[in-house]
Amino acid sequence: MNGPRFDPAQVFQVFGMRHVDTAGFDAAVAEAPGADLRCVFLWGQDCYNCNLFKQAALLHRETLLGLGLTWFEADVYADEPLGRRFSLHGVPTFVLYRAGKRLGRITGWPGLPQFTAAIRRLQDAASENSSQAS
Structure with missing residues (x-):
């Protein structure tokens, strides 16, 4: 019996990832109000580790969607200047x-527990800063 075939491209639709490139990156991400x-997912076509993330993301979609991130994506194999902008050594x-x-970056797919913990730390820091400002 064959189950449904894994289609890594589904991750873009499931998470509502908006495509960004070198030309529009600042307007869409860095300078947008x-x-x-x-979260900008920098990936590469036919990248094994990128597909591991995509598969894990689809399997754990509720957890990742529950983080409340605004997702963007860019294939840095196709947009090399964007990869150079972030001095990427891997995707x-x-x-x-x-x-x-820019708050930081996560290189590689560390797994769901480590990824969600890192995001929660950023969210907790933001809520602490906003409560101190009021």
Whole structure:
């Protein structure tokens, strides 16, 4: 019996990932207004480790969607200048922004527990900062 075939491209639709490239990156991600936590998934076509993330993301979609991230994606094999901008040495890489500030990056797919813990730390830091400002 064969189950449904894994289609890594489904991850873009499931997570509502908006495509970004070198030309529009700053306007869409870095300079866009808002306090949402933006996660840019930098990946490459036929990248084994990128497909591992895509498969894990689809298997654990509820958990990842529950993080409330605004997702973007870019194939840095096709857009090499964007990869150079972030001095990438491997993909997948996840770059995180909020309100025009780059908060950090996760290189490689560390697995669901480590990824969600890193995102939660950023969210907790943001809520602490907003409560101190009021």
